[in-house]
Amino acid sequence: MWATELPPFVPFFIAAVLALLTRGNVRNAIMLIAPVLGGLHLLTVPEGAHLQLAFLGYELVPYRVDKLSLIFGFAFHIAAFIAILYALHVRDTVQQLAGLLYAGSALGAVFAGDLLTLFVFWELLALTSVFLVWARRTTRSYYAGLRYLIIQVLSGVVLLVGILFHASATGSLDFAQIGTGSVAGWLILFAFGVKCAFPFLHNWLTDAYPEATPTGTVFLSAFTTKVAVYCLARAYPGTELLVYVGATMACFPIFFAVIENDLRRVLAYSLINQVGFMVVGIGIGTALSINGAVSHAFNDIIFKGLLFMSMGAVLHMTGRINGSDLGGLYKTMPRTTIFCIIGAASISAFPLFSGFVSKSMVMSAAIEEGYDWIWLMLLFASAGVFHHAGIKIPYFAFFAHDSGIRVSDPPLNMQLAMFIAAVLCVTIGVYPSVLYGLLPYDTGYSPYDATHVLAQTQLLFFSALAFVWLNLRGMYPPELRSTNLDVEWVYRRLCPTLLRGVFARMGSIGALNSAFVDRIALLSPVLARQLGPQGFLASTHPVGSMVKWVTILLAVYLILSFV
Amino acid sequence: MNSEKTYFFDKPANVKRLMNVFYACCAILVVLDFVINRYTYHSWENLWAFYPMYGFVGCVVLVVIAKWMRTFLMRDEDYYDREEQRRLDESVSNSMTGEEDHHVGH
Numbered sequence: 018m019w020a021t022e023l024p025p026f027v028p029f030f031i032a033a034v035l036a037l038l039t040r041g042n043v044r045n046a047i048m049l050i051a052p053v054l055g056g057l058h059l060l061t062v063p064e065g066a067h068l069q070l071a072f073l074g075y076e077l078v079p080y081r082v083d084k085l086s087l088i089f090g091f092a093f094h095i096a097a098f099i100a101i102l103y104a105l106h107v108r109d110t111v112q113q114l115a116g117l118l119y120a121g122s123a124l125g126a127v128f129a130g131d132l133l134t135l136f137v138f139w140e141l142l143a144l145t146s147v148f149l150v151w152a153r154r155t156t157r158s159y160y161a162g163l164r165y166l167i168i169q170v171l172s173g174v175v176l177l178v179g180i181l182f183h184a185s186a187t188g189s190l191d192f193a194q195i196g197t198g199s200v201a202g203w204l205i206l207f208a209f210g211v212k213c214a215f216p217f218l219h220n221w222l223t224d225a226y227p228e229a230t231p232t233g234t235v236f237l238s239a240f241t242t243k244v245a246v247y248c249l250a251r252a253y254p255g256t257e258l259l260v261y262v263g264a265t266m267a268c269f270p271i272f273f274a275v276i277e278n279d280l281r282r283v284l285a286y287s288l289i290n291q292v293g294f295m296v297v298g299i300g301i302g303t304a305l306s307i308n309g310a311v312s313h314a315f316n317d318i319i320f321k322g323l324l325f326m327s328m329g330a331v332l333h334m335t336g337r338i339n340g341s342d343l344g345g346l347y348k349t350m351p352r353t354t355i356f357c358i359i360g361a362a363s364i365s366a367f368p369l370f371s372g373f374v375s376k377s378m379v380m381s382a383a384i385e386e387g388y389d390w391i392w393l394m395l396l397f398a399s400a401g402v403f404h405h406a407g408i409k410i411p412y413f414a415f416f417a418h419d420s421g422i423r424v425s426d427p428p429l430n431m432q433l434a435m436f437i438a439a440v441l442c443v444t445i446g447v448y449p450s451v452l453y454g455l456l457p458y459d460t461g462y463s464p465y466d467a468t469h470v471l472a473q474t475q476l477l478f479f480s481a482l483a484f485v486w487l488n489l490r491g492m493y494p495p496e497l498r499s500t501n502l503d504v505e506w507v508y509r510r511l512c513p514t515l516l517r518g519v520f521a522r523m524g525s526i527g528a529l530n531s532a533f534v535d536r537i538a539l540l541s542p543v544l545a546r547q548l549g550p551q552g553f554l555a556s557t558h559p560v561g562s563m564v565k566w567v568t569i570l571l572a573v574y575l576i577l578s579f580v
Numbered sequence: 581m582n583s584e585k586t587y588f589f590d591k592p593a594n595v596k597r598l599m600n601v602f603y604a605c606c607a608i609l610v611v612l613d614f615v616i617n618r619y620t621y622h623s624w625e626n627l628w629a630f631y632p633m634y635g636f637v638g639c640v641v642l643v644v645i646a647k648w649m650r651t652f653l654m655r656d657e658d659y660y661d662r663e664e665q666r667r668l669d670e671s672v673s674n675s676m677t678g679e680e681d682h683h684v685g686h
Contacts, residue, residue, distance in 0.1 A: 160664045275646035276654070348587045384621045392622070400638045416589065468618040475609045475631040482606050483639035485599070494647045500659040501650070509660050 022068050024080040024128055025090060026138070028055040029097070029121030033114050048101050048117060055124075056094035059087070066130055075190045078130025084457040085311065089127040089247045091455065092315045093120060095441070096239035096322055103326055103434035104232035115148035116236050123240035127247050131190040132180040135248070139176055139212075142241055143169030149233030150225050158228040164508070165225035168218075169241075172211035179204030195252040206253060213245035213296065214289045216265050220505035222289060223273075227281040227338070231329035234281060238288060238325045239318045246295045246314050255302025260383075263300055264394045266293030271401035273503065278339045278496050280410055281328050284321070287364065287406040290398060291317045297395065298379040301386050304458035309378025312452055316363065316371040316445060323360035323438040324410065327353050330427040330435070331414055337422075340409075340496035345419030352426045354415045356435040363442040365407035365477055366399060371442045373473060374449035374464045381462075399473075400480040407477075408484050413496055606632075 032051035036044045064087070068080035082090075097120035104116060122145055125138035143166060150162035182201035184190050195202050214222045222242070226234050253259060270286035270293075277283045291313070298310030330353045331346065332338045347354040359370070366372035376399065383392040426432055445452050449464060487493040546552055588594055610629055620626055627633075 156665055156668055157661060159668075271642060272646045272649055275643060276650050347589070348585075381621075389622065389624075393624075396634060397638045397642075400635045401642050404639050404642060467616050468620075471609070471612055471616055471618060472625075472631045475613070475629075476635040478602075478606050478609055479632040479635035480639045481602070483636045483643070485602070486636075487640065487643055492647075493643060494650065497650075497654070498657045499650075500655045500657055502653045502655060510663075513663070 021062055022080065024068060024125065025055050025059060025094075026121040026125035026128070028058075029117050029124065033117040033121070036113055036117060037110065044113070045105055048113060049098070049105070051117065052094045052098040052101065052120070056091065056098070059090050059094065062087075072133070075133070075184065076131070077133060077190065078192075079125075079134045080128050081130030081192075082128060084455075085247070085251060086127045088311055088315060088455045088457070089243065090124060092243070092318045093123050093127065093240065096120070096318045097236075099319075099322060099326075099434045099438050100232070100235045100239060102437070103235055103329070103431050105430040106428045107230075107232055109152060109230075111148050112152045112230060112233060115145050115152070116233070118145040119149065119236055119240060123244050126244045130192055132183065132192050133190050135192055136173065136177050136180055139208075139244075140170065140173040142212075142244060143173060146237055146241060147225075149236055150229045152233055153228060153230045155228070161225045161228040164505075165221050168211060168221040172208045175204055175211070176208035179208060192251060194254070197253070197256055197258070206256075209245050209248050209252070210262075212241055213249060214242060214266070214292060215262055215296075216269060217504050219266075219270075219289050220503055223282055223285040223503065224505055226285040226288070227279050231333045235322055235325050235329060238284075238321050242288065242292050243314050243318055246292060246299070246310065249296065249299050250307060250310060254299055254307055256300055259296050259300030260388060260391055261300075263293045263296030263298075264391045264398075266290065266296060267398035268293070268394055268401070271398060271405055273501060274401075274405035275409070276494055276499075276501055278341055278499060280338050280340055280343070280414055281325065281332070283340075283405060283410060284324050284328060287402055288317075288321055290402055290406075291321065291364065293398065294376055294379050294395065297391065298382065301379075301382050301388065303382050303386060305378055305385070305460045305462060306382030308453075308456045308458050308460055308462070309375055309380075309382055312456055313372075313375035313379060315452060315455075316375045316442075319438050319441050319445075320360050320363035320371055323356060323435060323442060324364065324406065326431065326435045326438065327357035327360060328410070328414065330431055333431070334424040334427055335422050339498065340413035340417075341498055343414045343420050343422070344417040345415070346422060346424070347415040348419075349423045350415070350426050352432055353435070354411065356432075356439050357411050357415065359439040359442055361407040361411050363446065365403035366473060367446075367477060368465070368470045368473060369443070369446045371445040371452075373446060374452065377464045377469055377473070378462055396476065400476055403477050403480045404484060408481060 028051045032047050035047045039047060062082055064082050064084070066078045066081045068078065070077050070079070097116075100120070101116060104112065107113065119142065122138045122141035126135055126142065129135040129138060147162050147166045147169075150158050150165055152158075179201045180190070182199070182204065183195065186199060186201060195205055197203055197206060211218045211221075226237050229237055249259065267290050270289040274283045274286035274290070277286060295310040295313050295317075298306040298308075298313065300306075328338065330350070331343065334350070335343065335346070337343060363370040363372045366376045380392060380395055380399075383395060453462070484493070547554055549555065610632055613629055613632075618625075624630055
């Protein structure tokens, strides 16, 4: 179609420039065509380094294609197309440009063959995506965007320092296995961990994603964390620490998700939970587990996008997103309800839906490699994700008590985007070979055998039974208007309060100073009396008195000399 | 509200029917455990109804713990907002009046 040397981010950046110069339907067409052309072109690109240049004695490879980057490349093109289609009704140049540039940056990052190019796109991801948060134009989104930007840029700075250490130690900027054998390795892992929402570093995600625009969150959910997953899969496969980190990520967010009221924040927590499965897969590091991690990333981009789209549709139509305000929407939003349920079934890994064919690979790999406890944790997380994302989201939005809100299904373009995502979820679930053909390794894995299907179905149905039982007993926590404290409390409340305390102390030191100055000022009339024209020191004395004092002093000397 | 259409779940009978189907599915799934001869990776999987029990107990524990977490994590909805709004108002009013915070002496 065009030269092989043209990296996949270029069409998106060109489209962004063209979109800036055009309006209306022309702009819409340009935005939709960019991911389609790019994706089709990617099908024809062979593996290998397609662009190389020398920079300050280092060899840069801004465009390198292999199986691992290719599957993320396809996923990002699909996600970009769906998200752009979903946002087609939006008349906001900032959001449209930010979306295109953001998707392009993600593609630039996964096709980067060297660390310096990766760093550039790493920072571009942060800079372009923050406008999707700010585009909501509320006080909350303004501050959430600021925090998001600070944390993301910080991760870029740590990445750069790590890259510089790594380059000086190895003499190469090649983006390949790095490992935790050096300080540089740890720094880069930390930087990846921030974007990947590792525990304690995760709050930027649950903070910013729910504050973005209804359409912006669909973009956000697809790219940033998946770029981080890709980077981990390339640089840290088989790092055992990641198994434990990932299992923690899979488990702890579900507790927060159960008590969270903002349904998009519930999805943000479940996003961390799903990324946890991927991180475990990367940490185990076998061919099967890496395949599982990568394919789960692919599926998650689509089904998490679908869930965020359905909640975005609810927010767009009703202006509300809190579980406590919603309910009964199935009556007038039947299509959105069905799309949401398909997304929920996919994320819960029901057989015949996309989550099942990828998550089971990670689970199988965990048990094959003897990580029994990890396997149990993942099993718990699977039940938990069904509980909060699979049941809670559709139940409180579309069923539960009738809120009396009667709104129709969203605009056609939104419905179409959700439809495409839903079709993909089911297609991949029914014909997993479509996805398996793209995977980096050939493992001959088949998810559909009686054991897997029965075990998973039992697990899910009895999780649902637990939900029913708890609801009937009145033990299920009601949706309450509330904020739940998380690690973010440290930088949103504790540090500002401490700093304010310090500044108040400095203020009181200042007050002490001014009190001293006041005292001196009080002294001034006295001094003025002493020093003024009428003062004692200013008075004139006759010469005789000086002679008198000289005589006295000499007499004292004389006496002293005799003593 | 009389003019409004009655929807599927407005009728308690429909809800009841759906729940009965659901309970039946659960029962069938447990029975299938004995019928289907599955292979196991792990000794725990040989326990009677391991997956159903794990799913049910796991979720109940999840909800109980999450509910307990509310006792010390839950704050007002505008817990962070008030402070942020105040800061924003301050900076806006400062820039509007063009006042700057000088530390001038007396």
